[in-house]
Amino acid sequence: xxxxxxxxxxxxxxxxxxxxxxxxxxxxxxxxxxxxxxxxxxxxxxxxxxxxxxxxxxxxxxxxxxxxxxxxxxxxxxxxxxxxxxxxxxxxxxxxxxxxxxxxxxxxxxxxxxxx
Amino acid sequence: xxxxxxxxxxxxxxxxxxxxxxxxxxxxxxxxxxxxxxxxxxxxxxxxxxxxxxxxxxxxxxxxxxxxxxxxxxxxxxxxxxxxxxxxxxxxxxxxxxxxxxxxxxxxxx
Numbered sequence: 001x002x003x004x005x006x007x008x009x010x011x012x013x014x015x016x017x018x019x020x021x022x023x024x025x026x027x028x029x030x031x032x033x034x035x036x037x038x039x040x041x042x043x044x045x046x047x048x049x050x051x052x053x054x055x056x057x058x059x060x061x062x063x064x065x066x067x068x069x070x071x072x073x074x075x076x077x078x079x080x081x082x083x084x085x086x087x088x089x090x091x092x093x094x095x096x097x098x099x100x101x102x103x104x105x106x107x108x109x110x111x112x113x114x115x116x
Numbered sequence: 117x118x119x120x121x122x123x124x125x126x127x128x129x130x131x132x133x134x135x136x137x138x139x140x141x142x143x144x145x146x147x148x149x150x151x152x153x154x155x156x157x158x159x160x161x162x163x164x165x166x167x168x169x170x171x172x173x174x175x176x177x178x179x180x181x182x183x184x185x186x187x188x189x190x191x192x193x194x195x196x197x198x199x200x201x202x203x204x205x206x207x208x209x210x211x212x213x214x215x216x217x218x219x220x221x222x223x224x225x226x
Contacts, residue, residue: 032212043218093159103148107159
């Protein structure tokens with residue numbers, strides 16, 4: 001199956017710092033990747049869709065200047081939480097679609113962010 | 117009205133029971149249907165994938181799609197404690213827009 005990795009799995013940072021989360025497709029090239037946020041006991045909230053080589057499409061209410069997404073290669077997308085605050089603490093999950101494959105998406109293991 | 121409705125549970129069953137998880141939807145154009153399993157503090161894992169109506173079986177898991185009723189189900193036979201997780205349904209027409217249910221929390225008691 002398609003494997004998606006994320007790094008780091010957990011990160012703790014001080015308020016005001018920036019944090020970068022990497023999402024990699026390990027055994028396929030992903031032209032489209034998604035970034036989600038999930039609060040405890042809640043469902044997935046789509047933040048943005050990123051396409052390789054172009055600007056990400058953000059969902060309504062998601063600040064693009066705060067959550068910077070870069071999809072510079074077919075196997076790597078990054079999410080940078082800029083000037084993080086405690087309310088940004090959450091579980092961030094990326095996913096990717098396999099070009100020409102099933103009409104589904106494969107998720108990474110998630111990154112838990114805690115902002116102190 | 118939400119595009120996809122899923123009972124959040126929680127659902128608690130004894131080991132060995134048959135579990136039935138369900139989602140209803142409103143958009144008759146949905147044609148791709150998925151079930152994901154999410155363990156605590158992990159990313160969702162694709163469990164079942166179905167195109168259009170019908171049944172699909174994989175081991176102890178059976179996915180059913182009834183497009184006429186706009187209703188999908190996931191059955192788990194001989195449930196095990198390791199099946200304890202949150203189960204998310206998802207569906208789409210085509211393209212990149214996926215619609216997720218809120219997830220059903222399942223606990224299988226040994």
